[in-house]
Amino acid sequence: MRLAIVAAGAVGGYLAAHLIRAGVHDIALIARGANLKAIRDNGLTLTTGDTSFTVPVAHVTDDPATIGPVDAVVFAVKQTDTASAAEICRPLLARDTCVVPFQNGVESAERIESILGKRHACAGCCYVSVTIDKPGVIRQAGQFGRFLFAEADGSQSRRTEALRVALVDAGVEAPVPKDIDVELWTKFSFLVALSGLTAAGRSTIGEIRNDPVTSLVYRRAIEEAVSVARARGVQLPIDIVERHLDFTKTLPAEMRASQAFDLEAGKPLEVEWLSGAVSRLGAVAGVETPVNSTLYAVLKPFAKGRRN
Structure with missing residues (x-):
């Protein structure tokens, strides 16, 4: 081959x-x-x-x-x-x-x-x-x-x-x-929260999950992505949000998503296809996505990399 x-x-x-x-x-x-x-x-x-x-x-x-x-x-x-x-x-x-x-x-x-x-x-x-x-x-x-x-x-x-x-x-x-769409959206619904919050919040996952305000926003970001998936007919497991939250507890406290490092380094961001995708696809499906839409708006000015 x-x-x-x-x-x-x-x-x-x-x-x-x-x-x-x-x-x-x-x-x-x-x-x-x-x-x-x-x-x-x-x-x-x-x-x-x-x-x-x-x-x-x-x-x-x-x-x-x-x-x-x-x-x-x-x-x-x-x-x-x-x-x-x-x-x-x-x-x-x-x-x-x-x-x-x-x-x-x-x-x-x-x-x-x-x-x-x-x-x-x-x-x-x-x-x-x-x-x-x-x-x-x-x-x-x-x-x-x-x-x-x-x-x-x-x-x-x-x-x-x-x-x-x-x-x-x-x-x-x-x-x-068994279902590639389920696999794609399972990963995506977790990643949008991790990438969006660690980048926009300039925070580690430990800081996010240990604060009652940011941990709730993190949960809402996952829930919105899951809602968009289901509105598009993707049959995610009923307990997918709790699975993601349980997995988050196992992550090293210092962990950040690659988008957070890209932001710090002034590199282009994938935000258009992460938080931005939840916002855009949610609008098409008639699903409100206030958390992801806000994360997208916060990060969008840096999407093309460091601004001079």
Whole structure:
């Protein structure tokens, strides 16, 4: 199977390292800048706890045209880069190439479809805590890593099964989701609260959950996202809000979402596809979303990065 990873950031690098180490597929990586140079010079390293491994990367480039058509594209970029990254995928597409997104939010399949066409767009989400430690080095926090995907309509196909087999053979957990929309909205309804409150509040999750005012707002942010999902026909578990709150209690007190770090660093934010999506999709569905709409309004001035 020929696979292209767009791009070799944290999530893409994690998958690339496992796939290349397995050595049974033709893997090409898209990277740029210092990351591209480091991978070319030193290979790709994945560190988990006290262990790490490095794989040589035979094909890493900033020009997808040098790769040519592949069987599947692992699409793992920030939502802020979706449009430009989808455009550069065109040389990678054969008639039946699947583009499988592992991104935050619930609109990736639609966004990819609008650029590359319905035939290529799939749906997916992942649960893995990874960061770029330095160019060419990915660091994983904890041991978990779970990847769920399907065709955009929720079905499974020969091409999604082929990608699943490739991931499983490489030691990556990739179960068949019963309902990909439930999986997407389950993650999303938690993430919008975590990302919105830790960013807008410049706070850790410990500070948020230990304060009666902010903890209530956090709960309301989850409830609004869940209400929007149900209004759209997504059958989330009846106890999903309590599940999210119970999980929140287990998080390290110092934890913040990546959006909070991006805000602090002056980088573009994914707020349009997080709190903004709850607000926008809620309006379409006739669901009021005052908390998420407010978080969106607070963060929107910083959506394109630091203002001069």
